Amino acid sequence: MPKKIRLNAFSMNAVGHQSPGLWRRPGDRSAELNRLSFWTDLARTLEAGLFDGLFLADVLGVYDVYGGSPDAALRHGTQIPANDPSMLVSAMAAVTRNLGFGVTSNLTYEPAFPFARRMSTLDHLTDGRVGWNVVTGYLDSAARAAGLSKQRAHDDRYAVAEEYMDVVYSLWEGSWDDGAAVRDFARGIFTDPARVRPARVRGRHFSVDAVHLSEPSPQRTPVLYQAGTSPAGRAFAARHAECVFMSGPSPTVIAPRVSDIRRCAVEAGRRADDVTIFSLATIVTGPTDAAAEAKLADYRKYVSHEGALTLMSGWTGVDFSTYGLDQQVAHVETEAGRSAMENITRADPSRVWTVREVAEHVAIGGIGPVFVGGPKTVADLMEAWIAATGVDGFNLAYAVVPESFEDVAEFIVPELQRRGRFKRAYAPGTLREKLSGSGPKLPSRHPAAAFRQTAAAAQAAE
16 A cells, blocks of 8 residues: 655745745735734645645744845845744644644744743644744844854754753653643642652753743654754754655755665664655646646746845855856855755756756745646656655645645645545544654654653652
8 A cells, every 4th residue: 555645734924935926926815924814724724635734934034145135035025024933823723623733943042941831832732733843043144133143053053952952852751740730629739749850951052950831741742843954954853853854856856865864763773764754845736737837837927036046045155146147056065054055056966056047946935846737747746756755745835825735635635545645534643643653752762752750760860
């Protein structure tokens, strides 16, 4: 029986997200980001289409690498304005029952103690449907906003992230026993103090000595997403991530990264299939191939190539305004995201990119592929991509929202179901249970399990 394909919707509490300029296209609602009804309507659409989740990107800082200022980003709505993604989740959870929510939060600028409580709160309020996309950032503008002169070196950010994970694991997994909140009305005891203890971690970058403020949530630790695919990012993902988000323009770029993460996961004492891998893609579809091609041509009337280069400049740390449009892109090492530059330089030796080609490609859906065609054509393309790369599914960016997701639900999901490649109903349980088929909590082979304590073990250690 063929393996089911996983689908997340990929969005952001911002205008346009990864299709700069298309907010102007009639029918696109992304300019309504400040209206709660936009998000609750989107959640209902995605659940009706049986999407596994809504993966919410976020960025701290403004894209000011292009031209050395934020002007282009502001002019084109290139991920600014950008509101807090976590604030959307409770409302969307209230109008759905199964849709998962992956929330991006940058650990470099987010104190671990209040963050841990925020995620536990969301896990409670969603009945265990929340995940955390662990990121370390890539914009110097975010560092300056936090009072620093520039961001930490790329690999140093992952060293900090390792210690941060120790802190949040100690809070989520080790501070409270299951059932510590006894809610004993007869004796007037809400929580048994003997079954709660401080989380204590003292490291180079972080120190915490505190009781977690939330009782254990359905998943304790939210489902862990990770989106960095540099060597340091892959090593981090192999140790911690349950879901990995990859972006790249071709199977040649993606396949080696998939293989390496699964290999490293096994070396870290986990199983290769402990990591569910989603590849970025955008689908432009309709009832026929011709209708889909006409739709793509219409979309291209609204794209902003300068907005696309503004995105790419932020992702890579390279100012593309200084390049000629027909100039070839050469590899440059920066402290921004390493994978984005690899995607258009060294990752695929058979492909040489010009700046013009980068702008055209990124303008719809970012750096991932665009699958264009009727249901059969797109389903064929999706299956071929999975066969060539070994990914488990797709993070689907949109060209126009909600149209892009509505089209997937109307045209692509039924075709994948006909082929036995997509579920016909949600599995029961938490997001982790739906994705992994196992229990609601992280398995014992995950590093978080080392932070679990019982009251007896804690007392014995004292």
